[in-house]
Amino acid sequence: MSEDSVKSEVEFVTFSAGDQSFSIEITQVREIRRWSPVTALPHAPNEVLGVMNLRGSVIPIYDLAARFGLGQTPENPRNVIVVAMHGGQTVGLLVEAVSEILSVSRDQIQETPDIRSEMARQSITGVIPIETGMTRVIDLGAVLHQAGRTLQ
Amino acid sequence: MTLKVLAIDDSKTIRELLRSVMEEAGFDYTSAVDGVDGVERYAEVRPDIVITDINMPNMDGYGVIDAIRKGDIDNQVPILVLTTESGDKLKQRARQAGATGWIVKPFDDVSLVSVIRRVTGIG
Amino acid sequence: MGNPILDTFFEETEELLESLAEGLESMQGAEFDKEIVNSVFRAVHSIKGGAGAFKLNALVSFAHSFETVLDEVRSETLELTPQVMHTLIRSADHLTDLVDAARSGRTMPEDVSAGFLSALEACLGEGKIEAVDAWDNFEFAAVTLDIAPIEEPGEAAPEAEAASGSQAGFTIAFKPHATLYANGHEPALLFAALADLGQMTTTVDLSRLPEWDDLDPTVPHLSWTIALRTDESEIAVQEVFEFVHGLCDLVISPLADPTPPPKVEPVPVVKAAPVAPVAAAPVAAPEPSAPKAEAPTMSDRAAAAVAALKVKADKAEDAEAKAPKATLRVDLDRVDRLINAVGELIINQAMIAQRLQDMTTTRDDDLVMHIEDYRLLARDIQEGVMAIRAQPVKSLFQRMSRIVREAADATGKAAELVTSGEGTEVDKTVVERLADPLTHMIRNAVDHGLENREARAASGKPAMGTIKLSASHRSGSVIITVRDDGAGLNRPKILEIAKRKNLVPADAELSDSEIDQLLFMPGFSTAATVSNLSGRGVGLDVVRNAVTALGGRISIATTPGQGTEFTIMLPLTLAVMDGMVVTVGGQTLVVPITSIIETIRPQPSDLHRIGTDETLLSIRGRMIPVVDVARSLGFPSPDNLAAPLLLLVESESLGECALVVDGVQDQRQVVIKSLESNFGSVPGVSAATVLGDGRIALILDPDAVAGGRTAGMHMPNILSNAGRTAYANV
Known part of the structure; x- marks a missing residue:
């Protein structure tokens, strides 16, 4: 890694799900939407809430808390959907609330400590210390990949 | 005056290539897709020079030369034959058929244009 | 888009390859037809020509060899034996590969090309294919100005060669023949070109002008002697006369030559017209109408040629294809x-x-x-x-004949592909996405469908197996069938394999059509059970998934001893379909109208329970299985199973069956939205749509639901269905 890229700033959108703080790189976030009812998919795992109409395309909505084994997100009008893009796929992540935009330099991102949950280890690329503790950087690809496989 | 070129080739690729070269050179370019089309276009366009492929459906390049040379419209117009072979046999044949000269494919822009200028004396 | 002309080249090449394949096909087994061979030759020739312009050397050199062999066939010096025909067809395949490689910027392994090249060479005998000079390593170089000794050695004076070293310049004696003018040359232009080389003095010789009365205007009588002072070599001078060799008497000698031509009358010429210094010499421009009055006029000729063409086109079976319509290229x-x-x-x-x-x-x-x-x-x-998106299936079908050839070669069987309905139009995406499944089915048909030669001989069939591929439109759908004239499905063997692989219990008793359906089960076909050729670890289940993803269905029919037919039924468009909007387990779903036969609300007495949770519907004297859609999709089941609303649907796996729904809302056209692009395939669901209220409704895949191919239904329903069928038949 060159000097420049170490110092370069990266922006993250942080949000809470299952009372924990998560974040994804801002370049992956398309928009943040109010929760609206979804259409359930047959035999979908808990974390796949269903599909939603986003201006004519069908996008799946994942419950991020359920995805990380933190239990189903309770219904709440304050819940929001973070619409994100990954590898040509557009998906929605249901979270409790969006917290802030975080601007950090790359060297502030720490490696994920050795945690037991394999799923969490694979889906979290690193952690960033913040005032209230830390936020977990999500590997969107891993989240989608594993969810998709669950359904298959 | 603007030089009028008629190119006859059944390959669209070659026609487009010629178009880009001819238009670049400031010539007035018309193309035809085979021999019969070429002879018809010739009568309409009255070009200053004809460039024709040999191997074509409906009427081949020799047929085109023959039609023009034996016709009554400017039958001494310069006609260049486009060929992929540079062999003497082919040149001999082209000359006998009445071709003014030949261009070996793949052609390069500069020599093509200079040959055209040379045989037409225009430009 | 990089180079638009390169794009044009690949587009055109695609058409040329198509007509190449078509031409080769009609050359097979038919009488020698020069016109067809010519068109085949031209296709390869044009590809070579275009490829040359873009320095696609691998393509050029293979096309060159291919063309050389075709030229021999064309001139009938090479007999069109089956072996030669085979080589030509395989060469066309290879040419296609080379084009693909060139398009994607890849290079083909040399040994592959070498194999095809040597097959071509074998057709002619050794050394008959000349290397593509100027092509192998050509730069975008030259209008080849070759000044090789000319064909008529007598006309070029020998001293011309000796003089090449002279620095002072040249004396050029030049006497045009009539043909020089006839070929469109102008002495003045030649002189102008010479003048570019140096300082020039021209003298015209009028001595041979005949008396006025004897003048034949078609015979030139003038000759010139040019003194050219130049530092250029003789080669440069020769180049000026390149096009007129043989059309004039030309002697080029060093300027030092002391003997001037006799009877000179000096006329200084720089760019003045050398023609007609006296009114009596109209040599350079004969009156347009004077000569050859008997020759047909050009427009007559053209008209005749066009008339001939029209006759040809009328005769052709497919006149429509010959007359190109105006088209518009749109992104x-x-x-x-x-x-x-x-x-x-x-x-x-x-x-x-x-x-x-x-x-x-x-x-x-x-x-x-x-x-x-x-x-x-x-x-x-x-x-x-x-x-706008509709495309004939022709190009797709044409690719399949190659698959048949390759499969036949690999299995040692003789097989031919017979196609019909190539003009049937289907959405472009369908054509594209059908390529893989169809390839697989065709391979299967040759590999498993056709018997080997011995077996065919034993059952009195011709050695050549036939694979029929057809397309047609039927009531809003596209039907594509693949039929072989082989032995038909070996049902005992299929059942045995399925049992061995634990796809069905060892004691299962299945009806014929249920056995046929086993072919589509995941895990039925693996590399171990199918030959290397059709296998590749892909089974018919993948074919069916691909067809389902296109909103279609696939079915099998087989007649022992006579062959097997696969039928693919596809919607005409991918974008919209007619659907029935229903409620199931509180959810709104859409069922494709094409699969619905009728809706019925049966009397309780028409429903018969079997075991704990299976139900049969008795209708028109038959028993058909009732499928609880909600349960099979994992939604809450309706309570009113005693008197349910049923959708009678036609399914490929079970024949007719009845789907339980809560209610029917509406029947309407829905826009199909893919689930796959952002998520993945969902068992039991073929796609989604957006309803009038903006919410998404899933589109049911009745086949999957009826056949139990939904997640959560671990064991396919086929077993319990088998039980039911057995019960119903008692």
Whole structure:
């Protein structure tokens, strides 16, 4: 890694799900939407809430808390959907609330400590210390990949 | 005056290539897709020079030369034959058929244009 | 888009390859038809020509060898034996590969090309194919100005060669023949070109001008002697006369030559016309109408040629294909954007219609009528837009003949592909996405469908197996069938394999059609059970998934001893379909109209329970299975199973079966939205759509639901169905 890229700033959108703080790189976030009812998919795992109409395309909505084994997100009008893009796929992540935009330099991102949950280890690329503790950087690809496989 | 070129080739690729070269050179370019089309276009366009492929459906390049040379419209117009072979046999044949000269494919822009200028004396 | 002309080249090449394949096909087994061989030759020749312009050397050199062999065939010096024919066809395949490679910037392994090259060489005998000089390593170099000794050695004076070293310049004696003028040359232009080389003095020799009365205007009588002072070599001078060799007497000698030509009358010429210094010499420009009055005029000739063409076209079977219509090239993105917009338009129409229906106040008949017009117009627009994407299946079918050849070669069987309905138009995406499944089915047909030569001989069939591939439109669907004339499915063996692989219990008793369905089960076909050729670890289940993803269905019919037929039924368009909007387990679902036979609300006495949770419907004297859609999709089951509303559907796996639904809401056209692009395939569901209220409804895959191929139903229903069938038959 060159000097420049170490110092370069990266922006993250942080949000809470299952009372924990998560974040994804801002370049992956398309928009943040109010929760609206979804259409359930047959035999979908808990974390796949269903599909939603986003201006004519069908996008799946994942419950991020359920995805990380933190239990189903309770219904709440304050819940929001973070619409994100990954590898040509557009998906929605249901979270409790969006917290802030975080601007950090790359060297502030720490490696994920050795945690037991394999799923969490694979889906979290690193952690960033913040005032209230830390936020977990999500590997969107891993989240989608594993969810998709669950359904298959 | 603007030089009028008629190119006859059944390959669209070659026609487009010629178009880009001819238009670049400031010539007035018309193309035809085979021999019969070429002879018809010739009568309409009255070009200053004809460039024709040999191997074509409906009427081949020799047929085109023959039609023009034996016709009554400017039958001494310069006609260049486009060929992929540079062999003497082919040149001999082209000359006998009445071709003014030949261009070996793949052609390069500069020599093509200079040959055209040379045989037409225009430009 | 990089180079638009390169794009043109690949586009054109695709057409040429198509006509190449077509031509080779008609050369097979037919009488020698020079015109067809010519067109085949031209296709390869044109590909070579275009490829040369873009320095696609691998393509050029292979096309060159291919063309050389075709040329021999064309001139009938090479007999068209089956072996030669085979080589030609395989060479066309290889040429196709080379084009693909060139398009994607890859290079083909040299040994592959070498194999094909040596097969071509073998047709001619050694050393007959000349290397593509100037092509192998050509730079974008030259109009080849070759000044090799000319064909008529007598006319070039020998001293010309000796003189090449002279620095002072040259004396050029030049006497045009009539042909020089006839070929479109002008002495003046030659002189002008010479003048570019140095300082020039021209003298014209009028001595041979005949008396006025004897003058034959078609015979030139002038000759010139040119003194050229130049530092250029003789080669440069020769180049000026390159095109007129043989059309004139030309002697080039060093300027030092002391002997001037006799009877000179000096006329200084720089760029003045050397022609007609006296009125008596109209040599350079004969009166246009004077000579050859008997020759047909050009327009007559052209007209005759065109007339001949028209006759030909009329005779051709497929006149439509020969007369190219005016076309417009449009970026596919633009079409797709339009299609999307039309999709939204249709949703919008549905929303308005729904709102109108919901308005219980005064019914406005005019408004209802306008809304109906709106619906019809939207449909017209949609059909028109979809037609833009429609493509004949011809190119797809043509690719398949190659697959048959390769499969036949690999299995040692003799097989031919017979196609029909190539003009049938299907959505472009369908054509593209059908390529893989169809390839697989065709391979299968050769590999498993056709018997080997001995078995065919034993059963009195011709050695050549036939694979029939056909396409047609039938009531809003496209039907594609693949039929072989082989032995038919070996059902005992299929059942045995399925049992061995634990796909069915060892004691299962299945009906014939149930056994046939086993072929589509995941895990039935693996590399171990199918030959290397059709296997590749891909089974018919993958074929069926691909077809389902296109909103289609696939079925099998087989007759022992006579062959097997696979039928693929596809919707005409991918974008829109007619659906019945139903409620199941509280959810709104759409069922494709094409699979629905009728809706019925049966009497309780028509329903028969079997075991704990299976139900049969007795209808018109038959028993058909009842499928609880909600349960099979994992939704809460309705309570009213005692008197359910049933959708009678036709399924490939079970024949007729009845789907339990809570209620029917509506019947309407829906826009199909892919689930796969953002998520993945969902068992039991083929796609999704957006309803009038903006919410998403899933589109049911009745086949999957009826056949139990939904997640959560671990063991396919086929077993319990088998039980039911057995019960029903008792």
